Amino acid sequence: MNAPVLANVKCSECPIRHRAVCSRCDTDELAVLEQIKIYRNFKAGDQVFWRGEPMDYVASIVSGVATLGKTLEDGRTQMVGLLLPSDFIGRPGRSKVEFDVTAVTDVTLCCFERQPFERLLVATPRIAQRLVEIALDELDAARDWMLLLGRKTAREKIATFIDMLVQRNSVDHGITPALALALPLTREEIANYLGLTLETVSRHLSALKSEGVLNFSDRRNFVVTDLEALRAISGDESDDCL
Amino acid sequence: MNAPVLANVKCSECPIRHRAVCSRCDTDELAVLEQIKIYRNFKAGDQVFWRGEPMDYVASIVSGVATLGKTLEDGRTQMVGLLLPSDFIGRPGRSKVEFDVTAVTDVTLCCFERQPFERLLVATPRIAQRLVEIALDELDAARDWMLLLGRKTAREKIATFIDMLVQRNSVDHGITPALALALPLTREEIANYLGLTLETVSRHLSALKSEGVLNFSDRRNFVVTDLEALRAISGDESDDCL
DNA sequence: CGATACCTTGACCACTTTCAACGTCCGTGG
DNA sequence: CCACGGACGTTGAAAGTGGTCAAGGTATCG
Incomplete structure (x- = not known):
């Protein structure tokens, strides 16, 4: 959580501009996001979130690779997601993460504080719609992975x-x-x-x-x-x- | 798909009124839903949707149990979801299902045609919000299941x-x-x-x-x-x- | 150049699957 | 009412896949 805060890239020049949660936004909406976003950097191996920890911001991956993992008491762990650029971390209405988020490579995140972001969701349907799409995509991916884990x-x-x-x-x-x-x-x-x-x-x-x-x-x-x-x-x- | 169409129960008396996708709706919003909903019944063993088939309606489970399943070419199958009353079937913006939906017991569905429902989503944030919650809950459940399938x-x-x-x-x-x-x-x-x-x-x-x-x-x-x-x-x- | 983390390979073992036989429940029809 | 049939469940023995333990090899970073 003490990741260095980098100078922000302008949204209009952002590499994930057209794929991330902001992809449907027009120029005005982007300007609002621009104001509340903060870049954070993590080094390979850093923990981005700990399971059970309160999650005070949500984020998009700008660059790098991160994983979502769950661990049993005795140490067995299962990765439940692979996060690549433009993927989204966090969910509106949830204050706690249910898994560990770990940076596999050096990672840059585009972060928004959770509460302002949630207010924005209500006011900006385009962001909310994109978020639903993202969640449903993740759900499909999770189910494909269940088939793999259970039967292959x-x-x-x-x-x-x-x-x-x-x-x-x-x-x-x-x-x-x-x-x-x-x-x-x-x-x-x-x-x-x-x-x-x-x-x-x-x-x-x-x-x-x-x-x-x-x-x-x-x-x-x-x-x-x-x-x-x-x-x-x-x-x-x-x-x-x- | 040729399931018998039953007389609708009034939304206000619906057993899943306070848990389903409509749970946040006020009386006016409910009246709109009431107009476009149709009950359908399936018998134990009936297929509700086939994988890859166009899905022209979305639905909530009113009673009974259904499963989401995926099958490999050689017949190995993996259930990727268990649907109980108040659970939701279908996703806005997707016209095809990615898995088979099967009635395990006799099942009653409260169905909405997909396109009117999608229009309603845009106009009725309370439904959209609830749908996001439902999708995120399913995602959490899917990830817990991935841990189970992969490591237990x-x-x-x-x-x-x-x-x-x-x-x-x-x-x-x-x-x-x-x-x-x-x-x-x-x-x-x-x-x-x-x-x-x-x-x-x-x-x-x-x-x-x-x-x-x-x-x-x-x-x-x-x-x-x-x-x-x-x-x-x-x-x-x-x-x-x- | 050495230390450390990561990878490969082998031998053995355990758990789950596979194959098979038998048992039980339940509905149907004699 | 009982007999039969089919679907579902239980149990056993054998086989196979992946896991465990162990040793040695290779990249990479200081």
């Missing part, structure tokens, strides 16, 4: 995970799927996301590598060498076409 | 499941936890909810019974005989007190 094998989980990274990368980089991925998560973090152990993750990644489905030397940088095979392995409906 | 053992899953039923029963019946539960799900449906097989569910229920934690003779009616033990087994934070 380790191999399928890992293939699905990589495929998901490819897909979201495509959104950023245009139509052609960018098959080179920079993956900021450790094996253990991947395991916590997939409901596996780090050893199992390592084993199956090695297997996929030796099968020629993907490649990596460095531990951060992956290249998908056979996207079709990857998708076949992931176990999702093959032709869920439109 | 079969035994813990089942204890958590029973405990959840006790808790939601208490909400209906007052402060004293009602320890007798009518459970309308088969072993297989429980298994699909918990990411297990029906045999594993059966085995662990038997184990809990022989340990004196719960009791059942009939397959529908459970009695929790040792709530404290049940909670200890469920693996959640023991004292997550305020």
